Amino acid sequence: MSALVRARDVRRDYPLEREAVHALRGVSLEVEKGEYLAIVGPSGCGKSSLLNLLGAIDAPTSGTIEIEGRNVGTLGDREVTDFRLRHIGFVFQRFYLLPILSARENVELPMAEAGVSAAERRERSTELLRYVDLADRVKHRPAQLSGGEQQRVAIARALANRPSLLLADEPTGELDAKTGQEIISLFGRLHADGTTVVVVTHDENLARAARRVVHMRDGVIVQDEVPGG
Amino acid sequence: MVALLLALQLRTITIDQRLAADAHVRVGDTVVVSATPGAGGDSVVLAAIIGRRADPSEIARSDYRVHLHLDQLQRLVGYGDRVDRFAIATHGTPAADSAVRMINDAAFGFRAYRSRDIAVETSATFAVVSRFHRAIGVITIVASAVFLLCILLLKVDERRRDVAALRLLGISRRSVMLTVVLEAAFVSVIGSGVGVVMGWVTSLAVNWHYQARYQTPLRFALVTSDIVIFAVTLSLVLGIVAGALAARRLVRTHPLVLLGR
Numbered sequence: 001m002s003a004l005v006r007a008r009d010v011r012r013d014y015p016l017e018r019e020a021v022h023a024l025r026g027v028s029l030e031v032e033k034g035e036y037l038a039i040v041g042p043s044g045c046g047k048s049s050l051l052n053l054l055g056a057i058d059a060p061t062s063g064t065i066e067i068e069g070r071n072v073g074t075l076g077d078r079e080v081t082d083f084r085l086r087h088i089g090f091v092f093q094r095f096y097l098l099p100i101l102s103a104r105e106n107v108e109l110p111m112a113e114a115g116v117s118a119a120e121r122r123e124r125s126t127e128l129l130r131y132v133d134l135a136d137r138v139k140h141r142p143a144q145l146s147g148g149e150q151q152r153v154a155i156a157r158a159l160a161n162r163p164s165l166l167l168a169d170e171p172t173g174e175l176d177a178k179t180g181q182e183i184i185s186l187f188g189r190l191h192a193d194g195t196t197v198v199v200v201t202h203d204e205n206l207a208r209a210a211r212r213v214v215h216m217r218d219g220v221i222v223q224d225e226v227p228g229g
Numbered sequence: 230m231v232a233l234l235l236a237l238q239l240r241t242i243t244i245d246q247r248l249a250a251d252a253h254v255r256v257g258d259t260v261v262v263s264a265t266p267g268a269g270g271d272s273v274v275l276a277a278i279i280g281r282r283a284d285p286s287e288i289a290r291s292d293y294r295v296h297l298h299l300d301q302l303q304r305l306v307g308y309g310d311r312v313d314r315f316a317i318a319t320h321g322t323p324a325a326d327s328a329v330r331m332i333n334d335a336a337f338g339f340r341a342y343r344s345r346d347i348a349v350e351t352s353a354t355f356a357v358v359s360r361f362h363r364a365i366g367v368i369t370i371v372a373s374a375v376f377l378l379c380i381l382l383l384k385v386d387e388r389r390r391d392v393a394a395l396r397l398l399g400i401s402r403r404s405v406m407l408t409v410v411l412e413a414a415f416v417s418v419i420g421s422g423v424g425v426v427m428g429w430v431t432s433l434a435v436n437w438h439y440q441a442r443y444q445t446p447l448r449f450a451l452v453t454s455d456i457v458i459f460a461v462t463l464s465l466v467l468g469i470v471a472g473a474l475a476a477r478r479l480v481r482t483h484p485l486v487l488l489g490r
Contacts, residue, residue, distance in 0.1 A: 048490070057397055057485060078401065085399025096394030113400050157398070 004165060004196050005031035005054055010063035012049050023049040025219040026063070031198060033164070036191035038210035039200045046219040047200045048169060054198060055088050055167045056080050068164060085114055089158030091168035095150040097142040103129060103153045104138040110160040128156035132186060148179030155186060159195070166190065168199040172206055184209050240301055241276035247444050248293035249278045262297065264306050271301060283447040285355045316344070374463065378471050381417075385409060385475030392479045393487035402480040409476035410469055417468025421461045428452050428460075 012024040023046045031037055031054075039047045052058040053065050056072040065072050068087060072080060084090075097106045107125040116124070129138050132152035142150050151171060158166055168187070172180035184206050191197050191211070199206060207213050208227065215223035242262060244254075254260060256275055263270025279294070281287055303309065319325040325343055332341035388409070395405050432450035439449045479487065 052485060055397075081396070081399050081401055083399075084397070088399070090397050092394065092397075094390075096390060096397075098391055098395075109395075110398050110400070113398075113404055161399075 002033055003030045004033045004035075004068060005029070005198075006064075006066040007050075007054065008064045008066075010050070010053060010060045010065060012046075012053060012058065013061045022219055024053070024060070027216075027219070027221055028063075029054075029214065029221065029224075031165075031196065033196055034191070034194050035196055035198075036187070036209075036211040037198045037214060038207040038212070039198065039214045039216060040202070040207045041216035041222075043202075045216040047216050049219075050216070051167055051169055051198065051200045054165075055090060056084050085110060086161050087164050089161070089163035089166040091151070091154050091158050091166065091171045093170035093173040095142070095147075095154045095174070097150055097153055097157070099142050102139050102141055103134060103145065103156075106142070106153055107156045107160055110157060114161050116161075124160065125156070128159055129153070131159075132156045146179070147175050148182055151175060151179075151183055152186065155183075155190075159190075164196060166195050166197045168197070168201075170201055170203075171199060172201065172203045181205065239272055239274045240298055242273045242298075243277040243279050243296040244275065245279050245294040246281060248295065249275075250444075251293075262295070262305065270305065273297070273301075281443075281445045281447075283445065285447060286351055288443050288445060288447065317341075370463070374467055377464075378467055381413060381468060381471035382475045385413065385472060385479070389479055389482075389487040392476075393484040396480070396484040396487075405480050406473070406476045409479070410472040413468040413472025413475075414465055415468075417464040418461060420468075421464035424464070425452065425457050425460055428456075 007027055007029040010024055010027045010029075011022070013020040013022050025046075027046070027050060029050070039050060041047050049058070053060055054067070056065070056067065056075070059073045063073075067083075070083070072083060075083060097103075098109070101109065104122075104125045107128055108121040111121045111124060126135070126138070129135055132155055134149060134152055134156070137145060137149060137153075140149075142153070145153065151174075155171075158168075171187070172183050175183060180203060184203075187197055187199065187206070188209055197210075199210065201207055210227075212224070212226050214221055215225070239259065242260075244252075249255070252260075254275055256278060258275045259272055260275060261270045261272050279296070297305070317328055319328050329341045329343055332339055392405055392409070395408075396402075429452045432448075432452050435450040436448050440446065
């Protein structure tokens with residue numbers, strides 16, 4: 001396997017009035033293609049900050065982040081936005097589906113932005129919603145879906161432009177245990193089908209399902225393990 | 230037969246609707262008209278009941294209108310062969326202008342006016358009232374426009390999480406701006422449409438109420454095509470401005486900040 005993501009000595013400081021908060025204090029990490037990685041740690045340890053950097057949402061104060069060989073920290077706003085659109089899929093804790101759009105329209109949204117034709121959008125959104133077991137919910141709006149169903153739509157949306165990297169920030173955080181387990185199974189299926197998945201979570205079950213677990217504390221990686229490995 | 234013969238000899242009058250309603254008389258009834266209440270007068274037949282004209286100057290008038298033949302009226306009131314004013318019907322404006330000029334040149338003590346000029350003069354008060362209403366309308370529209378602008382700004386600001394999610398998904402600033410502005414414009418047009426319909430329905434109710442109250446065909450509230458165009462245009466402009474301002478602010482803010490992180 002080759003490295004899809006390379007973070008080298010990454011630091012991220014957030015300047016406040018009196019003193020800066022050092023969210024990341026020199027993190028280096030490589031994620032291989034097809035890997036299923038969970039980042040865990042107590043609140044405030046820097047795991048979400050790291051995820052934001054890996055997803056080119058934020059830029060490091062120092063150090064470099066390379067995704068598919070591109071240093072995303074040096075890209076301008078327009079370039080980095082387009083990079084996210086085409087190469088990275090995001091799943092959020094609170095789903096963030098657009099309430100006025102149907103499940104299908106939510107899934108088609110990133111494709112429309114990427115210039116995918118209407119026919120292909122329809123075909124691909126049907127395929128994705130079937131993949132997440134929501135073939136019978138394509139016309140439903142988010143308010144008509146359960147939390148688990150909304151998260152599955154969000155996962156389908158994240159996969160819309162066939163990203164090379166799927167990032168998830170506490171994807172089971174808003175769900176009950178049973179529904180959370182369904183999402184964990186879905187991530188397992190995505191990994192089995194070759195998707196590179198990085199999740200940040202407090203959910204032990206989700207972390208246990210990952211093939212590799214990175215533990216963080218106080219802005220640094222304190223353990224990088226392959227459970228059962 | 231006797232009654233018919235008697236009726237044939239009687240003169241006719243016309244009265245206005247309000248008098249007919251208050252006196253409980255109908256067309257064909259025989260009534261007595263006299264110069265003073267209770268005094269002896271002439272029996273006449275009510276030939277017609279006349280509706281009020283759509284004339285604002287008649288709204289506040291509480292007097293009744295009775296039309297009699299001129300000679301009978303002169304005899305009843307003892308006014309002799311004199312009149313205060315009379316009207317001359319002409320064919321077209323040039324003839325009216327010519328008649329006015331001729332009378333004013335020839336008849337000392339008379340003054341002739343075009344009916345249009347009299348209408349303008351007598352309705353001067355209503356023109357002032359109309360301008361006053363327009364001023365109130367403009368103030369109301371400006372105040373409500375500012376209010377609506379603030380509401381629209383707040384409503385768009387409530388979408389900060391949606392906007393943040395869109396940006397994180399890789400949707401460009403331009404697309405987000407366009408989406409928000411189009412949505413705001415759409416909502417504004419729908420809102421103005423609903424407002425126009427509400428205004429039209431309200432005008433129907435206002436007209437129905439006051440026309441019944443003052444027994445006049447005058448329309449008190451109007452929703453004209455100009456008003457509709459103005460309302461929709463103003464709403465659309467406000468929607469686009471508010472949408473653009475709010476969207477601009479949102480897309481310039483980092484998505485993580487929008488999400489409160």
